[in-house]
Amino acid sequence: MKDIIDQVALQIKSKIGKHEPKIGLILGSGLGGMAEAIVDPVIIPYEEIDGFPHSTVSGHAGRLVIGKLNGVDVLCMQGRVHFYEGHSPSALALVIRSYKKLGIETMILTNASGSLNIDMGPGSLMVISDHINLSGCNPLIGPNDDSIGPRFPDMTYAYDKDLRKKLIETAEKTGINMRSGVYLMTSGPNFETPAEIRMFKLLGADAVGMSTVSETLCAVHCGMRVVGVSVVTNYGAGMVPYKMTHEETISQANEAGKKLQRVLTEFVKEI
Numbered sequence: 001m002k003d004i005i006d007q008v009a010l011q012i013k014s015k016i017g018k019h020e021p022k023i024g025l026i027l028g029s030g031l032g033g034m035a036e037a038i039v040d041p042v043i044i045p046y047e048e049i050d051g052f053p054h055s056t057v058s059g060h061a062g063r064l065v066i067g068k069l070n071g072v073d074v075l076c077m078q079g080r081v082h083f084y085e086g087h088s089p090s091a092l093a094l095v096i097r098s099y100k101k102l103g104i105e106t107m108i109l110t111n112a113s114g115s116l117n118i119d120m121g122p123g124s125l126m127v128i129s130d131h132i133n134l135s136g137c138n139p140l141i142g143p144n145d146d147s148i149g150p151r152f153p154d155m156t157y158a159y160d161k162d163l164r165k166k167l168i169e170t171a172e173k174t175g176i177n178m179r180s181g182v183y184l185m186t187s188g189p190n191f192e193t194p195a196e197i198r199m200f201k202l203l204g205a206d207a208v209g210m211s212t213v214s215e216t217l218c219a220v221h222c223g224m225r226v227v228g229v230s231v232v233t234n235y236g237a238g239m240v241p242y243k244m245t246h247e248e249t250i251s252q253a254n255e256a257g258k259k260l261q262r263v264l265t266e267f268v269k270e271i
């Protein structure tokens with residue numbers, strides 16, 4: 001694993017020129033537009049990085065965009081890779097570990113999610129305070145390399161408290177309301193059944209989605225700070241009397257994503 005992490009990091013390093021990002025940003029479904037705000041970008045399609053997994057989902061461009069966001073160097077993943085695409089858990093771990101190797105210290109994870117709270121409707125922004133992993137997958141399974149991180153990483157403070165506070169304050173200053181909540185990950189790719197949504201509410205989750213938790217696990221394991229924010233694109237199945245579609249997710253995320261972009265553009269200066 002170590003060799004391939006080094007190789008992937010080296011390939012990225014050789015292309016990013018003068019940029020020295022310490023902040024990594026993963027853009028979720030329909031949120032890729034934020035990468036357009038990056039000035040002076042170096043763009044690397046995933047296919048051009050040997051060993052890097054490819055993104056296969058519409059709404060996920062599948063490229064790294066490295067450059068300045070509001071004057072701050074960032075490495076941005078425009079389109080993520082999910083378990084449901086058939087990627088192995090270790091492929092996901094590789095992505096995060098190669099960022100760490102490149103010098104990334106803080107990961108900002110974004111996603112689109114379904115709300116489990118009737119008072120948190122589509123268009124809401126939710127800072128992730130904690131998570132529940134019901135994906136059935138864990139990218140840390142397998143032999144552990146102690147030089148990367150511990151065998152049994154602690155997740156008590158997985159989502160950095162100071163960064164969460166700063167993010168909410170930045171949102172307030174920008175005139176945008178952001179609440180906190182628990183994000184629950186399923187493997188997808190199907191949306192949930194109404195019975196599952198009722199169960200997730202009972203479990204104490206506020207939003208449900210198909211990503212992010214795996215990235216958090218890897219990032220925390222290798223010693224990075226993590227802050228996560230979810231863009232609510234719909235109510236959970238059965239909470240309202242209509243069906244869900246990926247297209248609706250994308251269009252709602254595009255809209256609310258503009259608010260998120262305003263907040264994150266300021267936030268990167270605060271880290």
Ligand code: HPA
Nearest residue numbers: 112113114208209210249
């Ligand atoms: N469920 C799971 N993932 C999602 C949803 C949802 O309702 N909305 C956006 N991503």
